[in-house]
Amino acid sequence: MPHMDAYRVDKDFVGRHIGPRTHEQITMLSVLGFSSLQDMVSAIVPTDILDTSPMDLPDAISESDVLSRMRELGNKNTLVRTFIGQGYYNNHTPQVVIRNVLENPGWYTAYTPYQAEISQGRLEAIANFQTMVSDITGLDIANASLLDEGTAAAEAMSLCSRMAKNKKSGRFFVSEHCHPQTIAVVLNRAKHFGFKICVGNEDESLPENVMGALVQYPRTDGTVVDYTSVCDTIHAQGGLVVMATDLLALTLLKTPADMGADVAVGCAQRFGVPMGFGGPHAGFMATTETLQRSLPGRIIGVSVDRLGKPAYRMAMQTREQHIRREKATSNICTAQALLAIMASFYGVYHGPDGLRRIATRTHMYAKALATGLQNAGINVVSDVFFDTVACMGNADDWVARALDAGFNIRKINDTTVSVSFDETTTDSDVEQLLHAFGASFDGVLATVDTSVPKGFERTSDFMTHPVFNSHFSETELMRYARYLVNKDIALDRSMIPLGSCTMKLNSATEMTAVSFPEFSNMHPFVPANQTAGYREMMTQLEKWLCATTGYDAMSLQPNAGSQGEYAGLLAIKGYHNSRGDTHRDVCFIPVSAHGTNPASAQMVSMKVVAIACDNNGNIALADLQTKCEQYADSLAAIMITYPSTHGVFESDVRKVCDIVHAHGGQVYIDGANLNAQVGLAFPGHYGGDVSHLNLHKTFCIPHGGGGPGVGPIGVKSHLAEFLPGHTLVDNGAGHDGAVASAPWGSASILPITYTYIAMMGDAGLRQATQVAILSANYIAHKLEPYFPVLYKGDSGYIAHECILDFRHIEHETGISNEDVAKRLMDYGFHAPTMSFPVAGTLMIEPTESEPLGEIDRFIDAMISIAGEIEDIRNGNADPDNNVLKNAPHTAHEALADDWDKPYTRYKAIYPVQGLIDNKIWPSVARIDNVHGDRNLFCACIPMSEL
């Protein structure tokens, strides 16, 4: 009689997450000559690091059980109506945006739009965001988003340090009227860059001889002041003015540009993105045309395609760290694309009039509150404000009274509190708050004048482009979202085999809890006792992440991998300094490293020394030994990636760590490739002192079309005291060293990783790693007869990704890796990673989530392309006018009456039979990057050019 156990579904998620079925895994293993996953792993992972003993994780639970668990955790949070403000505001995310964008895998599973021809949808959405930000701030150009307001301000300070006439002064003024969490991030950044900061009150005096100044408009206490004369004074010194600002306020108030600001920074959270206990949100930066080439982060620009049609693509890519390396002045890579896209849709949904209406209503309620308080004889700090009213009194008493009435308000200091209103504020909120303060609401609204403070009226139009003025019915907005997403390839359409990026499944269950209001509607600075569920989840998650990496402590604060690198190096620096080793300032970085590594080292004022690689791409031990001896007194750290960026398990990793430790250095292991190790090897055990983890790679947080990323760092116990704290909230690491605005960074998406680990358990996580390695080796094995695999480990196998070398093909036939990447679009695929870590190559990573059928479809496409290259080599196809050079082919071109190509339309668009039922049409032909970078235009394409 069958036992009931056979019908339990407890562990079924593992089979949902992993693509190849068990019998398919056996087939793939046999192709490679292995009898089991264990055999394969023993052959590939170096013996001296292989460790398959169980990780200290709870048993895997089912999808339905994990959702019950998340509801239980959510219920332990207490949602209190919160008007703390300080950069985080309630708002209504339009349901049409939740359903069609936030919860649509076409948007959230897409990658950064490096392959522009199949990314026009999200490129347009982000261009809308840039247009909206530059219009509202009045400045000429905005970037594609930054990580949060604090880091945006810090990036702006770096911009001043390279662009201000008076940059040599190295001095930077920070107004004490900025949000405290912003000041903390800027101070920490400045300290390690070596800038001198003066924090002060610009009303009393401004310092002389500065390269720049950071002011907040409206101020953190809500006061609105005119900064025109401050701008004049700073400019006269050769400095630049950075203005932290609020987009909703600016729909009514004169702009930063009107007052002379050079840079505006802030956060677009209140444009339809939930507070999420601190993130993720789209930070922003806008600046003048003069400074546009110095804007950090990603920027979407307009160019033209091969057929002369306007098209979007990422502009000025050469400024990214992978080119500039230690000369980069910023290490920022990923943006907050999904959140910027949500904010842009909020702008499209409301349009300029709708935004003004929301702003006016918010302002009206703030005025009503101020009037009511003043009527009761309460001293209001300023008459000139937008949404925030600060008033004098016994702050603790006021906060307690508000809480009794059901509200969180902000305590600014012992004698001042403030209330920040927002889109969601109602008559009843104002009435209840006034009553709590012993004031009367009766008749107040009738006396309120909705006009903005005199002298601060905005006179310029904004968001005049038709995109912001033509999608007001839900039908139109729904179709606009669909129109855009149809242009893109995300994981809901086909495999995205991007090496180093780990485009694995982001499961529906993992995504679900993100939208629970108990997680999404939480302000980051509410009293700790309202956040018990969050804290329990995060404590458990930290423990689980330690168990999967071998580290002793974890910080969840860094809100991107680049932030993790920065925080990790700061921990190393803090450790050396605490031991009096302040002279240890050299950071070894192998030449194969991702460019973000040297850029991060530069940000903490470490000197980068490159370590050579041997012919197999491995760290050259002899060179390491020599440099260790040469720099024995000054060695601070080595940054290595494991498995290496070349996609192999280097046999000597333990030796590398030992040599560095023997010379007094700390070992930073970049966790970009951690997904090849979970359950098999533990960075914290084989020599790492600190690692960042890309939760958006290994642990299932979706890439969101270029963010959010989450980059927690794990450390050994001796570094635990140097993890980033928070100036306002006890996050377990003290109050110093913040690298991000929020105490736990992008807290609201941590449930994704939590549920993934809970559903996979020890065995499931290990199996995921094994199958990722299996699938990559299977692809390498099948494609090697056609394209050489550049690097392999000592075992003769690769790890979880493989680099195919096209350099000799280009030399012989003129066909480049880019031609192949673009041709793959005609086959319905997103290209693999191009020219990283080696120029002229493609790096393929299938992940464990891709089914064998899809992997085989990709292999067939590559083999078919090999045949197309062979035709050119044999002289059967024109070397310049062929399917590869002309790829990708658009419907418009392929179906036009004229067809003058020396190959058939059919060959162009249906090179393999399977495409007939499932054709993905690139919406533009190959894009001319040179044209776009020479003629920089980074906003919505004007209607006249469409």
Next chain:
Amino acid sequence: MTFKYTKDHEWVKIESGIATVGITEYAQQQLGDVVFVDLPESDDDFSAGDEVCVIESVKAASDIYAPLSGTITETNNALESDPSLINTAPTTDGWIFKMTVSDTSQFDALLDEDAYNALIA
């Protein structure tokens, strides 16, 4: 008039005591299509070897170093509207900046044409 070269693929020539600096034909080929030149300010002082400005192409960003010590006297403003001059005429219309020469021995110490050609061979 003599052209001299640096190991960083810049050319220098001196006329009436003023040095003109640009990048070589080889350098422009390596860089590919130049999209932007971040020109220095006139009157800025540099020592030989200092970073003066940056040239950006679609595939690289390259620092330009001062081949000699001196003060910038003029920059090629035509590059602001047409950076492709560096590709089409690197040694003539695509010059980048002019500077004073404080020590002519620095010029003499640079590579001559044969030595430079040997470097890139």
